[in-house]
Amino acid sequence: MEAVSFEQALGFLGETVGALVVADQKTNEYRSVVRRGLFADYLDEEGKYEDLVQKLWFHFGDTGEEITDQYKVFIPNLSTFVGRYSKRVRILFQDVVHIVQMTIHPVKDTGRYLFVLDELDESESVDEAATQKKVSTIQNIYLFSMYFDLGRNTTSSLSLTEVSNETMNSQISYTDWRMMIVNMMWDTDQDEFLRRSDPAYLRENFTPGKTESFDVQMKNLAGEYIWVKLIFSRVETSNADDYRFVYMVQNIHETTVDTMAALKRYEELASRDPMTSVFNHGRIETEICNAIEQCRKDGSQVAMMMLDLDHFKQVNDQYGHAIGDATLVHFTEILREVFEGCKAAVGRWGGEEFVALCYDTDREGIETLAEQIRSEVEQTDFTGVGRITCSIGVTMLRREDAFDSAFERMDGALYDAKEHGRNRVSFA
Numbered sequence: 001m002e003a004v005s006f007e008q009a010l011g012f013l014g015e016t017v018g019a020l021v022v023a024d025q026k027t028n029e030y031r032s033v034v035r036r037g038l039f040a041d042y043l044d045e046e047g048k049y050e051d052l053v054q055k056l057w058f059h060f061g062d063t064g065e066e067i068t069d070q071y072k073v074f075i076p077n078l079s080t081f082v083g084r085y086s087k088r089v090r091i092l093f094q095d096v097v098h099i100v101q102m103t104i105h106p107v108k109d110t111g112r113y114l115f116v117l118d119e120l121d122e123s124e125s126v127d128e129a130a131t132q133k134k135v136s137t138i139q140n141i142y143l144f145s146m147y148f149d150l151g152r153n154t155t156s157s158l159s160l161t162e163v164s165n166e167t168m169n170s171q172i173s174y175t176d177w178r179m180m181i182v183n184m185m186w187d188t189d190q191d192e193f194l195r196r197s198d199p200a201y202l203r204e205n206f207t208p209g210k211t212e213s214f215d216v217q218m219k220n221l222a223g224e225y226i227w228v229k230l231i232f233s234r235v236e237t238s239n240a241d242d243y244r245f246v247y248m249v250q251n252i253h254e255t256t257v258d259t260m261a262a263l264k265r266y267e268e269l270a271s272r273d274p275m276t277s278v279f280n281h282g283r284i285e286t287e288i289c290n291a292i293e294q295c296r297k298d299g300s301q302v303a304m305m306m307l308d309l310d311h312f313k314q315v316n317d318q319y320g321h322a323i324g325d326a327t328l329v330h331f332t333e334i335l336r337e338v339f340e341g342c343k344a345a346v347g348r349w350g351g352e353e354f355v356a357l358c359y360d361t362d363r364e365g366i367e368t369l370a371e372q373i374r375s376e377v378e379q380t381d382f383t384g385v386g387r388i389t390c391s392i393g394v395t396m397l398r399r400e401d402a403f404d405s406a407f408e409r410m411d412g413a414l415y416d417a418k419e420h421g422r423n424r425v426s427f428a
Contacts, residue, residue: 018100021115023049025079030115038100038119042093052115053079056102057089060162060221064092067163068223073180077172078158081106081113085169088120143220143228143249147235148174150199150243162221175199186217186225193230203243206234215252227256273348275325276332284347284355285403291357292406295397302397303358303366304406306414307335307373310389310422312352323384328352330383331390334376338369355410363396363427370394370425378423389423 019039023030031046032039043055053075059066086103098119105114147157155177158170172180178197182190193216195201206212211233217225229250237244271283279287291302309315309331316324328348335346335356343359358366370392377390393414397406413428420426 017116017118019043019115019117021052021117023052023113023115024111025049025113026111038093038098039117042091050075050079056091056100056115056117057087057168058163065222067221068219070184070219070223071221074172077176078169080171081169082171087168141250143251145246145248146170146177148177148245148247150174150202150245151241160221184219189216189218192216196230196232199243202232202234202245206232206243206245208234208236208240208242210234213250215256218249226251226253228252276329276348278332278335278354279345279347281347281349284345284349284357287345287347287357288355288406289403291359292397292401292403295401296399299399300397301360301362303361303363303394304397304410305356305358305366305370305392305394306349306410307354307356307390307392308414308418309352309377310391310418312388315385315388319384327382327385327388330380331377334380335373338373338376342369366394366396367425367427374423374425391417391422392425393417394425394427 017034018037019032020034021030021032021043028049029046030049030052032043035043035045043052050072054066054072058072058075058078081104084103084105086101089100089102091098091100101118101120103116105116107113143161145157145159146155148155153173153175155170155172155174158168160168178194182193185193192214196212196214211231213229213231215227215229218228218230220226229252231246231248231250233246233248235242235244235246271279273280278284288304291300291304294300295302309327312324312327315327332346332348332354335354339346339356339358342361345357347355349355358369361369374390374392377388380387382388391414393410393412393416395406395409395413409428413426416428417424417426
């Protein structure tokens with residue numbers, strides 16, 4: 001067989017593949033030797049090596065959209081190759097996803113690489129699409145995974161599913177990766193991540209086969225914070241001194257958001273009076289205690305009022321409890337209208353008695369609001385009942401107040417209003 005020179009082999013290769021690119025990592029440059037077909041327009045003749053890596057595979061697989069700048073810090077660690085490397089990449093060009101076979105040949109000890117790129121034919125693309133469909137569920141669940149060895153301080157088998165289904169080339173130590181990825185965590189989660197990913201913690205707390213996980217908010221490739229579950233699992237080997245781990249990032253954002261929304265709904269239900277939908281006794285009592293504490297700390301102006309429908313027992317006795325309940329609901333609607341635009345909390349203390357807290361309000365302001373409520377109630381026709389009135393006791397919180405002293409003062413003001421003829425506002 002006739003000998004074939006390197007130049008002849010390179011020339012033959014250049015006649016058969018879509019693109020040949022020579023890259024130099026040290027100077028961060030690349031030059032396209034051959035560009036045909038798709039690559040004639042997609043690849044520039046020359047440019048920065050890191051831009052080439054970003055363009056070819058470090059982007060969202062089906063869109064070509066760039067990842068957020070924070071994650072680009074990993075590109076240098078993914079663009080160093082110590083041996084021949086091959087993978088399929090998905091690139092978007094003219095609104096069409098193209099499947100490209102990419103093979104990278106390092107020139108030993110030079111930091112230079114030869115990229116060989118070729119677009120797959122239609123049948124191969126169909127097979128690739130079928131594979132992509134099979135792993136779509138995995139992509140939705142696991143955003144990232146890798147293998148790391150604490151003894152050698154290495155990472156391997158790195159998989160970033162939003163970029164590619166295949167394992168990515170990685171030349172990064174575990175300690176370097178750890179200090180880079182922490183910057184993607186929500187500020188309040190960073191200390192917990194550093195504590196639980198610390199090599200000393202992993203060695204001390206993980207027996208072979210043990211798995212731990214914890215939830216954090218972490219920035220995704222699009223730059224948005226999402227809820228994820230971080231999973232650390234020590235690999236079981238025959239050597240007890242091996243400290244090899246699998247690390248995975250599970251996407252739990254939708255489930256967590258739904259759970260938190262459900263908890264919020266249940267919290268609201270547990271805090272509300274079921275009939276009138278204002279705060280119940282326990283919640284308004286908590287609001288009072290919190291307001292007293294805030295007033296004690298910074299002297300905030302907070303007013304309290306207790307409201308009582310006059311002769312309400314007669315409404316229940318004469319018209320029945322259904323009409324009585326409707327009257328209470330109507331009464332709370334008046335309270336909402338009057339307090340609209342105010343920073344206020346309203347709760348049902350019990351029966352026909354209600355308590356309202358008004359924040360950032362002085363004596364003149366609270367007396368005006370109380371008088372408005374009294375007047376609105378007096379002028380309202382309540383369905384099935386007609387005209388009724390209410391009495392209101394008002395007080396301002398003081399820095400020396402405890403719950404009992406503030407409540408007794410407010411309750412005393414209400415008693416005074418009733419003692420002096422009802423349908424009036426009294427201040428204490």
